[in-house]
Amino acid sequence: MPASASSAPPPPTHSRREDLIGKLSSSSTDTKLKALRDLKNQIIGNRTKKLCFLKLGAVPLITSILSSSSSSAGTAGSSCADDDVELNDSLIIQSAAAIGSFACGFDDGVKAVLDAGAFPLLLRLISYPNDKVVDAAARSLKFIYQSKLAPRYDFLQGNNMTFIWSLLNSENENVTGLGASIITHSCQTSFEQKALSDSGVLKKLTYMLGGSVTQTDASLESVATILKENPDVVSKFTEPENGGALETITELTKDKSARTRLLACICLIVIKNSAPSCLQNLRIKTKLILILLELLEDDQVGAEAPFALSSLIAEREDLQLLAFEANVIDKLVNHLRRGPIQSRRLEGILIALANMCSRLERCRDRLLSLEAMKLVGDALSHDSGEVRAAACICLKNVSRSVxxxxxxxxxxxxxxxxxxxxxxxxxxxxxxxxxxxxxxxxxxxxxxxxxxxxxxxxxxxxxxxxxxxxxxxxxxxxxxxxxxFLVNNKCKEEILSELTQLTLRSLICDPEASVQEQALALVRNLVDGPLDSIQHIFAEDALLLHAVGQQLQSASKAQVLIQGMYVFTNVASGNEVHKEAVMQELFPPLANDSESIMFKFLHSDDSRLRTAAVWTLVNLTSPSSSGASGWVMKLRNAGIVSQLKNMVNDPCLDLRARTALGQSMTSGDGST
Missing domain, CATH: 1.25.10 (Leucine-rich Repeat Variant)
Incomplete structure (x- = not known):
């Protein structure tokens, strides 16, 4: 019996995509139009397909269609039949929409769109006579402006502010949304914030808060951007004569849209953080915490709510206490326990927990009592780098507890x-x-x-x-x-064997002062303790000792000098050989005593450096030291003893200076 007939297998997916790309170059307008619709429908919400079509060169082809179609529309004038104009406009609309689909939530797509030169073409279409074309172009530009890769708009140049006003005054909702998106993306300096406020743009955005949900949300984001970290603009914005803007935003925290409530909360948080005196109402602060906790449950904005909560409570013990009393820690941990969580939401919860535990011991205790640290530990191995970093930050803050x-x-x-x-x-x-x-x-x-x-x-x-x-x-x-810190000598030796004296010396002499400071503090810990610990600085012909001495002679940053002096304080607590070595570094044989670094440090404006210098002198002139009298004479010749006399009444030193001076007089001949 013959086999039953069967239809031919469908062509490979890759071939179908290449065929679609080929149709974009067709001479037939209808074919191109159908190909644009098909491609747009395939890539909407699908990053994998977007990437495939990017690799096949779809964006430059679509941009070429957009360019030629918009040019044709500009040159054809009234000589074209209505059907031709409509077909050409459809081509513009579909190509603009396809470009927007590539750019939507996909930075690789945005980069391809910008590289292909589509951005200025879309911008020109904002003044196109067909409203549908304008709408499509505005939508695509809004998608582009949601990315960090979008070009910044210079509000201060030429007539650029006039263009922003033309967008905000448009009757097209997507065009006004585009204006708000440009502000949100591009306003980064206090000068730009002031310019947008002074020109009335901020007041216009406040007026737009009464529009549709889309318009309200876009305006809230822009308002927050203009106000952020600018107390002068915030103060002006919250004045009663500004139309009750603060009350309007506060009222929007009750809106039925979860996204609107979140953005209104963020706006109020920006106001509080930028100018605390403008938002002192405790009831509003408590309300913000409760709303954000409620929004954690929302599918649409639940991932962003913990970030807003973090910005509200960060570095503020009073608000952390309010949040603690609202059971924020328990509720955040409950979310962690619900099983697999989307990465962004998990990152936000960990950051919020980190901020809750940044200052208050009761918050750390509560988190530990809930046995949530295993969940934090698991997050250290998460696929998302942002989650791994957030888990580290949480662990850092919880571990602040001694x-x-x-x-x-x-x-x-x-x-x-x-x-x-x-x-x-x-x-x-x-x-x-x-x-x-x-x-x-x-x-x-x-x-x-x-x-x-x-x-x-x-x-x-x-x-x-x-x-x-x-x-x-x-x-x-x-x-x-x-x-x-506070380890035994065996641990110090293990660390030094891995680090090596040479590497540590290079860190002491690092080009960055912050590295120098930490390296000297490391040496300070290494030589803290009994004689065998102090010996570490004398290894390899006293390589580290000389490096510390050189830094004290040449460094200018007080923090570096303070750590260097405490290294010598610890070394000077040792035996006679150790003390003599410190004296040699502080008072080199060929140097002028009156210009010694010790003399300069005792005269420093920084009380911490003066204190460190005095502690070194205390250890150098210990009465139990057999060589103390000789070192006191050296100190007297350098003018150190007389300076110590002057420092007896230094409120920052008090007993330390008296002790050093007393020891100097005890070890010396008592003359002044």
Missing amino acids: KNLSTGLFMNESFVVPLVRLLVDDLTFVQVSALDAISNIAIDFLAHKTMFMQCGGVKQLVQLSKSMDSTIRVKAVCALRNLT
């Missing part, structure tokens, strides 16, 4: 292993966040620090201390500094 650090809670494999792994993360911002967390938990007590060393943490920190990125470098050295 009480919790002392228990070794954070120095276990569930935290240490993923944190060490993050030190080699592909994303720099994740590395930075991991270093911050490690710096905190590295202060942990001695019994728990070996865990970090065994996991290869020291080796990775040493590698990062050699990074070309100064931020990475300084944070790596800071972590090493904290790791050496």
